[in-house]
Amino acid sequence: MSKTNGNNPNGRGKDFKVVGKPFRKVDARAKCTGQTLFADDIALPRMLYAKILRSPEPHALIKSIDTSKALAVPGVYAVITGKDLPIPYGILPVSQDEHALCVEKVRFIGDPVAAVAAVDEDTAFEAMKLIEVEYERLQTITNIEEAIMVDEPRIHEYGDGANVHKKVHLEFGDTEEGFREAEHVREDVFFYEGNTHLPMEQHAAVAHFDADDKLTLWSATQTPHYVHRALAKTLGLPAAHVRVIATPNGGGFGGKSDPFNHEIAVAKLSMLTRRPVKVTLTREEVFYCHRGRHPVLMKIKTGVRRDGAITAMDFESFLDGGAYGSYGVASTFYTGALQTVTYEVPRYRFKGLRAFTNKPPCGPKRGHGTPQPRFALEIHLDKIAEDLKLDPAEMRLRHLVKPDTVTANYLRIGSMGLGTCIEKVVEGSDWKSKFSNWDRTKRRLPEGKGIGVACSSYICGAGLPIYWNSMPHSGVQLGLDRQGGVRVQCGSTDIGQGSDSVLAYVVAEVLGIDPFDIRVLTADTDLTPVDLGSYSSRVTLMTGNAAIQAAERARELLSIAVAEKLSVPVENLAFAERRVFDVENPDVGVTFAEAVVLAESKFGTIGTVGSYTPPRSPGRFKGAGVGPSPAYSYSACVAEVDVDAQTGFVTVERVWIAHDIGRSINPMLVMGQVEGSVYMGLGEALMEEMIYRANRNVVHKFPSLLEYKSPTTLEMCDVKTYLVEDADPNGPFGAKEVGQGPLLPVMPAVANAVYDAVGVRVDEVPITPEKVLKALQAKAQGKDARYGPKGVPTVDWQEPLKVLTPAEGGDGREMPRVAVHS
Amino acid sequence: MSQNTKHKAHITFTLNGEPTEVAFAPHKTLLEVLREDLSLTGTKHGCELGECGTCAVLVDGRSVLSCLVLGLDAEGRRVETVEGMADAAGLHPLQETFADTGAAQCGYCTPGFLLVAKELLAHNATPSREEIKEALSGNLCRCTGYIKIYEAVELAAARMRGEEAGLPRESVYGIE
Numbered sequence: 001m002s003k004t005n006g007n008n009p010n011g012r013g014k015d016f017k018v019v020g021k022p023f024r025k026v027d028a029r030a031k032c033t034g035q036t037l038f039a040d041d042i043a044l045p046r047m048l049y050a051k052i053l054r055s056p057e058p059h060a061l062i063k064s065i066d067t068s069k070a071l072a073v074p075g076v077y078a079v080i081t082g083k084d085l086p087i088p089y090g091i092l093p094v095s096q097d098e099h100a101l102c103v104e105k106v107r108f109i110g111d112p113v114a115a116v117a118a119v120d121e122d123t124a125f126e127a128m129k130l131i132e133v134e135y136e137r138l139q140t141i142t143n144i145e146e147a148i149m150v151d152e153p154r155i156h157e158y159g160d161g162a163n164v165h166k167k168v169h170l171e172f173g174d175t176e177e178g179f180r181e182a183e184h185v186r187e188d189v190f191f192y193e194g195n196t197h198l199p200m201e202q203h204a205a206v207a208h209f210d211a212d213d214k215l216t217l218w219s220a221t222q223t224p225h226y227v228h229r230a231l232a233k234t235l236g237l238p239a240a241h242v243r244v245i246a247t248p249n250g251g252g253f254g255g256k257s258d259p260f261n262h263e264i265a266v267a268k269l270s271m272l273t274r275r276p277v278k279v280t281l282t283r284e285e286v287f288y289c290h291r292g293r294h295p296v297l298m299k300i301k302t303g304v305r306r307d308g309a310i311t312a313m314d315f316e317s318f319l320d321g322g323a324y325g326s327y328g329v330a331s332t333f334y335t336g337a338l339q340t341v342t343y344e345v346p347r348y349r350f351k352g353l354r355a356f357t358n359k360p361p362c363g364p365k366r367g368h369g370t371p372q373p374r375f376a377l378e379i380h381l382d383k384i385a386e387d388l389k390l391d392p393a394e395m396r397l398r399h400l401v402k403p404d405t406v407t408a409n410y411l412r413i414g415s416m417g418l419g420t421c422i423e424k425v426v427e428g429s430d431w432k433s434k435f436s437n438w439d440r441t442k443r444r445l446p447e448g449k450g451i452g453v454a455c456s457s458y459i460c461g462a463g464l465p466i467y468w469n470s471m472p473h474s475g476v477q478l479g480l481d482r483q484g485g486v487r488v489q490c491g492s493t494d495i496g497q498g499s500d501s502v503l504a505y506v507v508a509e510v511l512g513i514d515p516f517d518i519r520v521l522t523a524d525t526d527l528t529p530v531d532l533g534s535y536s537s538r539v540t541l542m543t544g545n546a547a548i549q550a551a552e553r554a555r556e557l558l559s560i561a562v563a564e565k566l567s568v569p570v571e572n573l574a575f576a577e578r579r580v581f582d583v584e585n586p587d588v589g590v591t592f593a594e595a596v597v598l599a600e601s602k603f604g605t606i607g608t609v610g611s612y613t614p615p616r617s618p619g620r621f622k623g624a625g626v627g628p629s630p631a632y633s634y635s636a637c638v639a640e641v642d643v644d645a646q647t648g649f650v651t652v653e654r655v656w657i658a659h660d661i662g663r664s665i666n667p668m669l670v671m672g673q674v675e676g677s678v679y680m681g682l683g684e685a686l687m688e689e690m691i692y693r694a695n696r697n698v699v700h701k702f703p704s705l706l707e708y709k710s711p712t713t714l715e716m717c718d719v720k721t722y723l724v725e726d727a728d729p730n731g732p733f734g735a736k737e738v739g740q741g742p743l744l745p746v747m748p749a750v751a752n753a754v755y756d757a758v759g760v761r762v763d764e765v766p767i768t769p770e771k772v773l774k775a776l777q778a779k780a781q782g783k784d785a786r787y788g789p790k791g792v793p794t795v796d797w798q799e800p801l802k803v804l805t806p807a808e809g810g811d812g813r814e815m816p817r818v819a820v821h822s
Numbered sequence: 823m824s825q826n827t828k829h830k831a832h833i834t835f836t837l838n839g840e841p842t843e844v845a846f847a848p849h850k851t852l853l854e855v856l857r858e859d860l861s862l863t864g865t866k867h868g869c870e871l872g873e874c875g876t877c878a879v880l881v882d883g884r885s886v887l888s889c890l891v892l893g894l895d896a897e898g899r900r901v902e903t904v905e906g907m908a909d910a911a912g913l914h915p916l917q918e919t920f921a922d923t924g925a926a927q928c929g930y931c932t933p934g935f936l937l938v939a940k941e942l943l944a945h946n947a948t949p950s951r952e953e954i955k956e957a958l959s960g961n962l963c964r965c966t967g968y969i970k971i972y973e974a975v976e977l978a979a980a981r982m983r984g985e986e987a988g989l990p991r992e993s994v995y996g997i998e
């Protein structure tokens with residue numbers, strides 16, 4: 001049998017015909033002609049329109065709801081409330097704390113209370129306004145401190161006390177010993193303001209409960225598999241009677257990864273009316289959906305030797321989770337997980353706390369829980385480099401995690417291209433001649449101009465599924481047509497990252513055909529095998545590997561049939577240019593379509609499957625589920641900024657970024673992801689913030705595209721990109737992720753550059769002119785030249801769960817708990 | 823304003839080169855008329871408040887935000903949407919270059935960008951990068967960071983001038 005060695009990074013090397021080539025995306029022309037159908041583009045005969053009434057109160061009991069006036073409006077077909085959908089749901093099994101429509105109480109302004117289906121949107125809107133709800137106000141919990149302090153009222157009845165959702169405390173190795181070994185110990189506090197995904201497409205869904213009592217939901221979701229589960233659960237339907245089709249997402253960035261109340265509400269309305277029902281959220285409602293970046297307050301303490309080698313690290317994070325669980329438990333662990341995968345951290349302690357507050361729920365946004373700690377860590381390291389008078393780029397280079405090792409917190413590192421990434425951006429940016437070595441008297445750049453460096457890493461898919469099971473995370477089915485067509489079916493969802501195209505490229509590479517000969521059918525729970533969804537940067541790696549397996553199995557069947565026909569050994573056969581031929585005598589061969597005919601004649605209808613399950617992680621302690629990944633991508637970034645000391649205005653002039661992609665399946669699409677990540681990072685660094693008026697009933701400050709500032713073409717910086725290809729043995733053809741990782745180093749690189757430019761530290765994002773000016777004023781008054789949080793709340797932490805590190809001979813399990821008194 | 827709206831407005835205009843008649847509730851925006859009454863869903867929306875550029879179409883060759891004009895205002899005008907950019911001969915050069923450079927990631931903002939870029943190239947065959955940024959500054963894209971969009975516009979401009987042009991190697995593979 002001929003093998004493509006798809007998983008062997010050295011496999012066919014330069015012979016690739018598709019992999020590594022800048023092909024168009026398979027759906028590119030549809031998207032450029034307006035032919036792609038997004039959820040709101042779907043219109044079915046007799047379709048009704050839904051509107052959702054949302055709470056104007058941040059925290060209140062629902063005393064009564066009167067829907068009679070709404071129901072009396074001509075053209076209204078149904079009005080539902082929480083009573084109609086009493087079963088709770090939530091993305092994580094441990095946080096089933098949402099209702100499609102609130103049952104007894106509302107927990108944030110925007111919480112859904114009732115839904116109307118009517119003949120058109122205007123009628124639904126009119127009727128919605130006639131629903132009368134009586135509320136009894138409760139005290140609001142507006143921030144982390146209040147959540148920790150206020151025992152009653154509780155936003156939820158579960159959690160780790162008061163309004164604390166989750167509290168974790170992990171210790172890997174003896175950190176106190178590590179701090180004693182240090183020659184310098186530094187402690188800093190940082191704050192990362194929350195921000196939101198802001199996909200250009202507003203969420204929309206169409207439900208159709210058909211004549212056979214089967215439900216179909218088309219929705220702009222990144223996770224059709226989890227929506228499928230939530231619908232079956234909340235509607236009480238057999239899962240086999242529910243079909244979820246994820247329409248192409250008009251941007252996701254994590255914001256369409258939860259099962260949403262509007263999806264469940266339209267499904268219920270369709271069941272009641274037996275007509276298709278559509279809902280499209282307004283932009284304001286999209287802000288209330290949120291599930292975006294958690295605001296996180298952080299304290300980091302690190303012990304180092306004089307050369308910058310870390311001896312121990314202690315990291316504390318406080319997440320403002322908003323009103324529901326969402327992915328929050330995972331987000332909490334993520335704020336403590338990836339500190340160890342870039343530079344050697346031999347001993348590590350993490351404390352994390354997530355609070356419930358009366359604000360829209362936070363969840364996963366690009367980088368899920370890791371941009372905040374990365375921001376803290378990379379600025380903290382910059383400060384340490386200054387303390388030690390070391391070049392911050394060199395200091396990082398000197399202490400990189402080694403490839404093929406296991407970190408103190410039991411993350412298995414495979415390929416590790418960060419060193420090359422740092423070298424690329426240092427050289428490209430001419431760092432050595434611009435960086436002033438912490439000497440403000442001998443500056444190389446003029447005052448007001450600055451340069452900063454930061455690095456990062458991200459997972460290529462979570463090692464464990466959300467619902468623990470031993471089934472594959474990704475499945476692919478291939479069907480081969482006797483005329484030479486190939487159909488790829490996979491549950492993955494294209495959110496613009498190009499996952500449909502990746503399937504086509506990978507299969508085309510293995511079968512030696514053109515990617516545009518392939519029909520890609522994805523994200524349909526009736527027709528495609530499960531893929532867990534477009535989150536955690538898992539899709540290229542996991543679906544890619546599953547697709548390689550399915551394609552290799554098809555190739556094997558074809559090879560056997562062709563070898564027999566041509567009387568050549570199977571090993572001699574090559575697949576390329578839509579032909580199957582003898583490598584030693586290329587004229588001897590058959591077309592790909594003939595090969596399928598031969599195989600079908602011999603074996604019957606040709607279809608194969610492939611699946612992918614990530615390798616088992618070495619961590620066995622409670623909490624070890626977050627952080628492990630088949631591979632880690634790496635990025636390094638240098639930012640050059642101009643800071644106007646009069647206005648405090650920061651302009652990022654250029655960013656140099658190098659990303660360790662393992663191998664580019666399509667370099668042009670990789671470039672697009674890097675550039676898009678830099679863009680989004682720039683927005684988070686300088687302007688994007690999801691903030692509320694605490695004194696005005698915790699109402700969202702600016703739920704509009706105009707007021708929520710995001711970069712336009714006029715703010716976007718110049719980007720110089722380097723792709724580092726250090727093939728990873730776990731990646732398909734060696735590929736790693738690119739959708740999220742390159743965002744991470746941008747914010748700290750900008751913050752470090754601002755410091756270089758004007759000598760003030762802004763230890764929080766966004767770095768607004770106001771904050772820069774305040775820091776400059778403080779500096780002028782001889783105070784701490786800094787803007788940022790002063791401290792973290794005092795919390796009664798539980799005893800840590802202790803795990804011996806691999807270096808200490810640990811086996812990945814927690815140590816037996818003994819009573820410790822100090 | 824509900825289904826009770828008895829009297830529909832009725833207009834005649836040129837839509838993507840074809841004489842078109844349509845009846846609709848008079849308060850509807852051009853965006854709604856195009857999408858709901860003419861089933862041309864290629865025109866998208868991100869805010870319906872004039873804040874994102876996603877709904878841009880050309881009216882008499884000039885870009886307008888279709889969420890901010892009434893359908894009634896299209897009476898007698900020449901309206902062009904993304905569906906009208908390609909013809910039997912093939913895609914418009916901008917559509918080709920947007921597809922070929924990956925300037926359309928999720929593609930949701932793409933129709934708006936295409937039409938505004940088309941307007942730019944109609945008046946300026948050799949736009950500089952700065953002029954492109956200026957022209958596109960009313961359109962938001964959350965996916966691309968705009969860079970592939972600039973490159974697609976530059977490439978289309980070059981091809982429309984009859985030059986044989988491709989993307990610089992650096993834009994496709996990164997800097998060596």
Ligand code: FES
Nearest residue numbers: 870872873875889
């Ligand atoms: S829909 Fe946003 S500007 Fe028209």
Ligand code: FES
Nearest residue numbers: 927928963964965
């Ligand atoms: S391509 Fe997704 S918003 Fe522009």
